[in-house]
Amino acid sequence: MRLSAFKLRALSLASMAGVLLVACGSSSGxxxxxxxxxxxxxxxxxxxxxxxxxxxDAEVDSEIAQNIFNGLTRFDNNLTxxxxxxxxxxxxxxxxxxxxxxxxxxxxxxxxTFSNGDKVTSKDVxxxxxxxxxxxxxxASNLGAITGFSAVAKATKALGLKPxxxxxxxTAAEQQAxxxxxxxxxxxxxxxxxxxxxxxxxxxxTAPDDYTVxxxxxxxxxxxxxxxxxxxxxxxxxxxxxIQTNARDWWTKPETLIGTGAFKMTAHTAKQSADFAPVANxxxxxKPVLTKIHMDIHDPSSQSTDIAAWEQGQYDLVGYGGNxxxxxxxxxxxxxxxxxxxYLTLQPxxxxxxVTFNVNSSHAAKGPFTDQSGTASTLTINGDAQGxxxxxxxxxxxxxxxxxxxxxxxxxxxxxxxANVTCSPxxxxxxxxxxxxxxxxxxxxxxxxxxxxxxxxxQKADPNGTLVxxxxxxxxxxxxxxxxxxxxxxxxxTNLGVxxxxxxxxxASAFISDxxxxxxxxxxxxxxxxxxxxxxxYDNLWGAQAETSTSNSSGYDSKTYDATLAKADxxxxxxxxxxxxxxxxELSDNVVYIPLxxxxxxxLFKPYLKGAGSNNFFDHYWNEISILQH
Amino acid sequence: MLTRxxxxxxxxxxxxxxxxxxxxSSLVFIGIHQLPGNAFISERxxxxxxxxxxxxxxxxxxxxxxYQEWATNAFLHGDLGQSFVNRGLDITPLxxxxxxxxxxxxxxxxxxxxxLGMLLGVVAAIxxxxxxxxxxxxxSVIGYxxxxxxxxxxxxxxFAVFLASATGGAFYYPLHWSGTYGDxxxxxxxxxxxGFPYASIVARLxxxxxxxxxxxxxxxxxxxxxxxxxxxxxxxGLRNALIPVxxxxxxxxxxxxxxxxxxxxxxxxxxxxxxxxxxxxxxxxNITIGVFTMYAxxxxxANLVVDISYTAIDPRxxx
Numbered sequence: 005m006r007l008s009a010f011k012l013r014a015l016s017l018a019s020m021a022g023v024l025l026v027a028c029g030s031s032s033g034x035x036x037x038x039x040x041x042x043x044x045x046x047x048x049x050x051x052x053x054x055x056x057x058x059x060x061d062a063e064v065d066s067e068i069a070q071n072i073f074n075g076l077t078r079f080d081n082n083l084t085x086x087x088x089x090x091x092x093x094x095x096x097x098x099x100x101x102x103x104x105x106x107x108x109x110x111x112x113x114x115x116x117t118f119s120n121g122d123k124v125t126s127k128d129v130x131x132x133x134x135x136x137x138x139x140x141x142x143x144a145s146n147l148g149a150i151t152g153f154s155a156v157a158k159a160t161k162a163l164g165l166k167p168x169x170x171x172x173x174x175t176a177a178e179q180q181a182x183x184x185x186x187x188x189x190x191x192x193x194x195x196x197x198x199x200x201x202x203x204x205x206x207x208x209x210t211a212p213d214d215y216t217v218x219x220x221x222x223x224x225x226x227x228x229x230x231x232x233x234x235x236x237x238x239x240x241x242x243x244x245x246x247i248q249t250n251a252r253d254w255w256t257k258p259e260t261l262i263g264t265g266a267f268k269m270t271a272h273t274a275k276q277s278a279d280f281a282p283v284a285n286x287x288x289x290x291k292p293v294l295t296k297i298h299m300d301i302h303d304p305s306s307q308s309t310d311i312a313a314w315e316q317g318q319y320d321l322v323g324y325g326g327n328x329x330x331x332x333x334x335x336x337x338x339x340x341x342x343x344x345x346x347y348l349t350l351q352p353x354x355x356x357x358x359v360t361f362n363v364n365s366s367h368a369a370k371g372p373f374t375d376q377s378g379t380a381s382t383l384t385i386n387g388d389a390q391g392x393x394x395x396x397x398x399x400x401x402x403x404x405x406x407x408x409x410x411x412x413x414x415x416x417x418x419x420x421x422x423a424n425v426t427c428s429p430x431x432x433x434x435x436x437x438x439x440x441x442x443x444x445x446x447x448x449x450x451x452x453x454x455x456x457x458x459x460x461x462x463q464k465a466d467p468n469g470t471l472v473x474x475x476x477x478x479x480x481x482x483x484x485x486x487x488x489x490x491x492x493x494x495x496x497x498t499n500l501g502v503x504x505x506x507x508x509x510x511x512a513s514a515f516i517s518d519x520x521x522x523x524x525x526x527x528x529x530x531x532x533x534x535x536x537x538x539x540x541x542y543d544n545l546w547g548a549q550a551e552t553s554t555s556n557s558s559g560y561d562s563k564t565y566d567a568t569l570a571k572a573d574x575x576x577x578x579x580x581x582x583x584x585x586x587x588x589x590e591l592s593d594n595v596v597y598i599p600l601x602x603x604x605x606x607x608l609f610k611p612y613l614k615g616a617g618s619n620n621f622f623d624h625y626w627n628e629i630s631i632l633q634h
Numbered sequence: 635m636l637t638r639x640x641x642x643x644x645x646x647x648x649x650x651x652x653x654x655x656x657x658x659s660s661l662v663f664i665g666i667h668q669l670p671g672n673a674f675i676s677e678r679x680x681x682x683x684x685x686x687x688x689x690x691x692x693x694x695x696x697x698x699x700x701y702q703e704w705a706t707n708a709f710l711h712g713d714l715g716q717s718f719v720n721r722g723l724d725i726t727p728l729x730x731x732x733x734x735x736x737x738x739x740x741x742x743x744x745x746x747x748x749x750l751g752m753l754l755g756v757v758a759a760i761x762x763x764x765x766x767x768x769x770x771x772x773x774s775v776i777g778y779x780x781x782x783x784x785x786x787x788x789x790x791x792x793f794a795v796f797l798a799s800a801t802g803g804a805f806y807y808p809l810h811w812s813g814t815y816g817d818x819x820x821x822x823x824x825x826x827x828x829g830f831p832y833a834s835i836v837a838r839l840x841x842x843x844x845x846x847x848x849x850x851x852x853x854x855x856x857x858x859x860x861x862x863x864x865x866x867x868x869x870x871g872l873r874n875a876l877i878p879v880x881x882x883x884x885x886x887x888x889x890x891x892x893x894x895x896x897x898x899x900x901x902x903x904x905x906x907x908x909x910x911x912x913x914x915x916x917x918x919x920n921i922t923i924g925v926f927t928m929y930a931x932x933x934x935x936a937n938l939v940v941d942i943s944y945t946a947i948d949p950r951x952x953x
Contacts, residue, residue, distance in 0.1 A: 047902075051719075051720045051723070052720060053719060053720055053721060054720075054721045054722070056721075059721075061676060061678060061679065140682075140683060140686060141683075142676070142678035142679050142683065143678070160686075161682070189686070189689070189690045190690075252721075252722065253721070253722035255722070256721075256722040256723070273731075273814070274720065274723050274728055275720075275728065275732075275904060275909070276813075276814060276904045277812065277813070300810070300811070300812060300902070301904075302902045303899075303908065303912050305899045305908075305911075305912070306899065306902040309790070309809055309900060309901065309902050310809075310902065312790070312794050312795055312809050313794075313808075313809035313810050313902075315795070315798070316794065316798055316803070316806055316808065316809060316810070317803065318808060318809060318810035319810075511669070511670050511671040512671070513671035513672055513673070513674075513675035513676075513917065514670040514671035514675075515671075516675055516676065516677065517671070517675050517680065520677070520680060531677075544677075553680075553681065554680060554681060555677065555680070
């Protein structure tokens with residue numbers, strides 16, 4: 005049978021349609037793999053402290069807020085800065101950063117809207133950042149490099165927040181003013197912002213047009229981009245129209261918790277549950293697949309029960325929401341289960357724990373470790389020359405600190421205290437592995453264990469044992485701090501023959517306050533990085549700047565440290581890294597700390613979850629997750 | 635029926651309860667503000683920033699001023715303030731909701747305490763010195779020897795973990811308290827864990843009381859009249875045996891209320907008990923005071939209800 009030209013064309017078209025159908029079939033096949041119910045359920049172990057980016061402080065809140073708010077830039081899952089509301093990440097090469105490093109120009113996307121439909125323009129960015137500066141919340145200093153930040157901070161103080169306290173001579177009006185100022189702080193800030201009061205606008209922050217933001221800095225700051233990128237905090241964009249309706253508590257209600265993120269809150273019963281849903285026609289990508297997020301809000305004491313509920317299939321995952329430190333016994337049990345162990349993810353996180361020595365004789369604690377400087381020499385540890393300069397003591401204090409550091413077996417600590425699951429030995433420097441500024445595996449001489457060397461150093465520094473008599477190790481109680489303290493006590497007793505008394509503090513806030521106030525001779529210390537930049541560590545914990553802001557527990561400071569830090573902070577990140585490395589070297593040389601362990605997060609994911617996970621800093625965004633058929 | 639004397643008694647007790655609630659909350663307010671540390675201090679909230687926050691919450695004012703404001707709001711307006719840790723969280727609706735959850739669990743536990751305790755006690759008494767008596771007596775001894783949190787852990791392990799594992803996930807106790815109130819299945823295990831130790835006490839007491847009562851002349855008379863044994867036991871024996879049991883209901887109710895602190899945490903029940911310890915550890919003073927106030931109210935009202943119930947059970951008691 006012969007086919008007519010028409011039939012042939014028809015056949016060709018049919019064949020092409022068939023090919024297209026097959027091609028389409030593959031994508032529709034993928035969607036068929038998705039479960040019909042795209043509700044993600046997980047327990048969350050703390051009620052929201054606040055979801056207001058201007059004052060947000062806790063990781064547990066940040067993990068939620070990162071799905072509701074966006075900044076101009078964002079960290080991707082590899083911790084690289086990517087454009088978010090901005091079209092590009094400003095660099096010197098694309099003209100976004102001026103040659104002198106003082107001016108950053110951000111071009112905004114024109115399709116960004118809040119979840120209530122309001123369009124996002126440069127005015128929203130200016131409002132958000134000025135508001136965050138005025139509120140002077142925990143992360144306000146992330147904007148501290150912008151010209152005019154200090155002036156806004158001063159204006160905040162002058163707002164009547166610190167009036168003369170009413171005493172016996174205060175008039176009734178003065179007393180009332182004091183009480184009002186107590187209650188209406190955020191409302192007052194909002195009023196000033198609404199009135200465009202120049203005292204509450206950073207002079208270096210301008211908007212040449214609706215979609216361009218220019219930030220001028222006081223001095224070059226290579227860390228500026230990292231700081232404003234920190235998810236959920238002061239760099240995020242918020243909606244002035246909504247906040248004006250309830251300056252203090254706008255974020256507590258689903259109808260006024262408005263952001264630019266992929267998800268919005270739909271229901272919230274405090275200390276019970278919260279629900280979130282995707283924002284329709286969200287501007288970003290990837291588009292959300294989940295149709296609902298349901299969180300049961302419990303507390304840390306419920307973790308074991310919630311893990312059992314996860315095993316029953318009541319939850320899809322456990323560990324999200326900044327709660328990845330799960331009970332060790334449960335994790336070890338799951339590791340032994342041939343099926344469940346496949347669903348366990350151990351993810352190195354960003355907290356390092358160490359012992360801090362008080363090395364500053366002007367600190368209240370005094371003690372035998374208060375001598376931080378010395379001349380450089382080479383020390384042989386475990387019979388191997390490290391090739392690293394360790395400062396020799398000008399007195400006994402340095403040797404004493406080194407003796408205590410080398411007497412601790414960090415591998416054994418991770419095994420005994422963490423069962424090599426909840427932490428890993430800190431032998432590669434202060435900054436955790438996976439972050440910029442990590443020194444390198446086994447690079448830190450203080451991470452070594454050498455009992456005989458430790459004993460020799462102790463004999464040299466304190467032959468009569470008078471210096472170490474009555475020595476105390478101070479720490480805040482709770483897991484794993486109690487176990488760590490007992491372990492350290494045993495190590496110093498066994499390897500040095502020194503009896504160190506334990507000084508437990510049940511109240512963590514009082515302990516932190518006293519530690520930062522330099523009241524302990526030797527104490528538990530640590531840092532959880534805020535963003536992927538070494539500046540976050542070296543600015544906040546050591547040196548003159550930290551000492552001024554009373555966050556320098558050890559009291560360590562030197563001219564070299566301050567000069568190197570100032571130089572590093574001003575440089576672009578790639579050039580700054582070698583300088584920050586010098587700071588690590590200096591702190592190690594002078595034995596300011598005993599490295600203990602790096603934290604490891606534990607997550608339980610059902611196998612049907614696609615895209616769920618966590619990096620060193622934060623959980624994967626909800627819009628990356630989908631639920632497969634199961 | 636409520637007589638004038640009973641109403642006057644109730645009125646007196648209500649005044650006493652009000653006084654107790656005010657005294658307890660005031661003492662807690664003063665006491666808890668003496669604790670070291672506060673809810674706000676962290677590595678990033680110190681110095682000027684801490685001062686700002688303390689000022690915002692009025693915590694830098696003299697304690698007496700703070701108390702005056704708190705007491706005015708609490709006792710005149712029923713406003714217990716806001717949480718320090720969870721900003722913007724009003725405490726009064728929170729603790730009232732949690733109170734109803736705890737009441738639901740506690741009420742179920744109380745039913746188990748009374749119902750199961752009496753049943754075991756009566757059966758043990760009428761089957762005295764049989765294997766049933768020995769079994770029930772032994773069970774009761776185990777019950778009141780075992781703290782509720784230990785029992786809760788065993789029950790949780792068995793019904794939620796082992797049963798799920800043994801049946802391949804077909805049957806198990808669901809460890810998922812979703813929403814405010816639990817369904818009967820969700821309530822069953824925690825309420826049993828909370829109530830069973832007290833049910834054991836009630837069983838022991840009921841058994842002893844029943845053994846004494848069923849030897850009384852009027853029971854013999856009832857039997858001689860040809861009444862059925864069930865009627866003799868329930869109508870004539872049990873009602874009189876209940877009088878000593880009723881007298882311990884007050885302490886039992888308080889035990890159940892305080893026991894809920896642990897049980898709610900183990901079963902992740904969003905009640906007042908779970909709030910109790912957490913708020914102290916978090917320095918969330920306003921919540922701690924609110925929870926204490928609610929507990930004082932609960933204990934006072936529960937004791938009053940128990941005292942009133944005496945008159946219903948024993949007509950000889952009059953107020």
